[in-house]
Amino acid sequence: MLDLQEMRKEIDVIDDQIVKLFEKRMSIAEDVAKFKIETQKPVFDRTREQEKLETLGQKTHSAFNCCGVQELYQHIMSISRKRQYQLLQESAPPETGEFRVVETLPKDKVSVVFQGVEGAYSHAAMHAFFGENIQSYHVDTWKDAMEEIKKGNAFYAVLPIENSTAGIVQDNYDLLNEYNHVIAGEQIIRCRHVLMGVPGATLEDIQSVYSHPQALMQCREFLDSHETWHCREFSNTAAAAKKVAKDGDKTQAAIASPYAAEYFGLVPLATGIYSNPGNSTRFIIVTKEKIYCKDAKKISVSYELPHESGSLYNSLSHFIYNGLNMTKIESRPIAERNWEYRFFVDFEGNLSDSAVQNALRGLKAEAQNLRVHGNY
Numbered sequence: 001m002l003d004l005q006e007m008r009k010e011i012d013v014i015d016d017q018i019v020k021l022f023e024k025r026m027s028i029a030e031d032v033a034k035f036k037i038e039t040q041k042p043v044f045d046r047t048r049e050q051e052k053l054e055t056l057g058q059k060t061h062s063a064f065n066c067c068g069v070q071e072l073y074q075h076i077m078s079i080s081r082k083r084q085y086q087l088l089q090e091s092a093p094p095e096t097g098e099f100r101v102v103e104t105l106p107k108d109k110v111s112v113v114f115q116g117v118e119g120a121y122s123h124a125a126m127h128a129f130f131g132e133n134i135q136s137y138h139v140d141t142w143k144d145a146m147e148e149i150k151k152g153n154a155f156y157a158v159l160p161i162e163n164s165t166a167g168i169v170q171d172n173y174d175l176l177n178e179y180n181h182v183i184a185g186e187q188i189i190r191c192r193h194v195l196m197g198v199p200g201a202t203l204e205d206i207q208s209v210y211s212h213p214q215a216l217m218q219c220r221e222f223l224d225s226h227e228t229w230h231c232r233e234f235s236n237t238a239a240a241a242k243k244v245a246k247d248g249d250k251t252q253a254a255i256a257s258p259y260a261a262e263y264f265g266l267v268p269l270a271t272g273i274y275s276n277p278g279n280s281t282r283f284i285i286v287t288k289e290k291i292y293c294k295d296a297k298k299i300s301v302s303y304e305l306p307h308e309s310g311s312l313y314n315s316l317s318h319f320i321y322n323g324l325n326m327t328k329i330e331s332r333p334i335a336e337r338n339w340e341y342r343f344f345v346d347f348e349g350n351l352s353d354s355a356v357q358n359a360l361r362g363l364k365a366e367a368q369n370l371r372v373h374g375n376y
């Protein structure tokens with residue numbers, strides 16, 4: 001049997017050669033980058049990469065090694081591109097696209113629109129972000145809120161984007177794609193839902209429970225323990241509370257915030273009914289102005305990928321090789337192309353950072369329809 005130490009020595013010798021060759025290859029890649037900068041050719045050459053993978057695969061002697069070599073070279077060429085993008089970055093002035101950097105977000109004399117009614121969590125999020133004296137109004141749907149800022153009737157809209165228990169608010173991801181607006185801020189609100197009824201009602205009286213589908217989902221365990229109750233979906237939690245107050249019917253209850261109970265003169269019948277005690281919703285502050293704060297720390301982008309093995313993996317390498325910390329990824333179906341997806345990625349950084357610009361440059365060249373949804 002071969003001695004382990006001997007085998008390791010052999011591996012070390014081979015690795016030394018690989019490292020030397022890697023460095024030699026990278027140095028040529030740098031020359032290629034200079035040539036491409038001068039001739040204004042794009043860094044990414046899909047055909048060349050595909051041909052290389054094919055020829056290299058054919059040089060191997062087993063199916064396993066064929067896959068291995070192709071995987072290895074996808075990686076090597078991705079690193080080569082990263083270096084080329086870095087050089088491109090150094091030769092070109094920093095680009096922040098259509099975005100304009102501001103010291104702080106304009107908050108004086110601006111109007112804010114939120115969806116729902118007073119007492120809704122969006123209302124609370126708006127006050128938490130802008131303070132109590134903000135000039136605001138509300139509309140019926142999230143799309144209406146997007147339209148209001150498009151028409152210039154409001155400067156900002158406040159929209160829920162994600163709940164820590166129920167997950168993303170899909171419609172608002174789709175609206176971010178539909179409108180050319182920008183996320184300028186975010187606000188997290190603890191959602192301490194309570195079950196509320198009209199004064200004099202008791203738990204035993206309840207037959208129907210009204211709330212937004214997300215709130216019903218967040219209180220699923222509690223609701224499941226009352227099998228006879230009928231859950232009725234409503235456009236939002238505060239509107240559900242308003243309906244119960246208006247009907248004045250002891251058999252009806254709503255799930256909404258304690259603030260909504262007080263606002264509509266209802267009484268809490270059960271508290272702590274949500275499954276996750278940390279239950280929180282993240283709201284985004286959207287505007288049509290392409291602005292970001294000087295000290296913004298998080299970037300949201302979306303892009304589409306071709307239906308090819310490794311395309312998602314390769315796109316993520318732009319975050320990894322530029323040392324960027326990805327905090328979230330979501331996929332949403334592309335309506336007009338069955339079974340193809342748009343990826344929404346959040347990562348830490350500021351649009352003025354060179355690592356961020358480098359990653360965005362790479363992504364722009366390789367993915368389809370890259371959009372920067374905001375830096376906040």
Ligand SMILES: O=C(O)C(=O)C[C@]1(C(=O)O)C=C[C@@H](O)C=C1
Pocket residue numbers: 029032043044045046048049076077080081
């Ligand atoms: O051949 C080129 O055009 C290169 O830029 C080199 C290289 C590689 O590293 O092999 C890198 C990027 C291209 O997408 C194709 C190939």
